[in-house]
Amino acid sequence: MRQRGCKLALDDFGTGHSSLTQLYRLPFSELKIDRSFVSLIDQDKEALVITESIVDLGKRLGLTVVAEGIETSAQFTRLVEAGCTVGQGYGIAHPLTADAFNTWLREYSPSAP
Numbered sequence: 001m002r003q004r005g006c007k008l009a010l011d012d013f014g015t016g017h018s019s020l021t022q023l024y025r026l027p028f029s030e031l032k033i034d035r036s037f038v039s040l041i042d043q044d045k046e047a048l049v050i051t052e053s054i055v056d057l058g059k060r061l062g063l064t065v066v067a068e069g070i071e072t073s074a075q076f077t078r079l080v081e082a083g084c085t086v087g088q089g090y091g092i093a094h095p096l097t098a099d100a101f102n103t104w105l106r107e108y109s110p111s112a113p
Helices: 020-025 045-060 073-082 098-107
Strands: 009-013 030-033 064-067
Touching: 009 020, 030 045, 045 064, 045 073
Parallel strands: 009 030, 030 064
Antiparallel strands: none
16 A cells, blocks of 8 residues: 555554554554543643653654644644644644635644644
8 A cells, every 4th residue: 555655544542452563563654642642741741751752753763743632722832842743633723614724724823723
């Protein structure tokens, strides 16, 4: 699949069935940090340390690291400080129609959600 230009993402990393073994054995391009960590990084030191470690691991492996479930500007800021440049969540935008997305994209400022 990768040879055909497809990219694979390891979703919900840090929970459930996602593991370092999968990361090691399969050709992932993207690592998605589970929202259970991201949602607590502005309140819980352990969640922040785990999230920062996952960002570092992904970067060292040459993967795109995506933070799931960004809800607040404080979480956004912590992730940027940790070097995570890709994220998703209501703190960035709620689900949008195609027209609303195009408007949002024209007006979006990458400095804050």
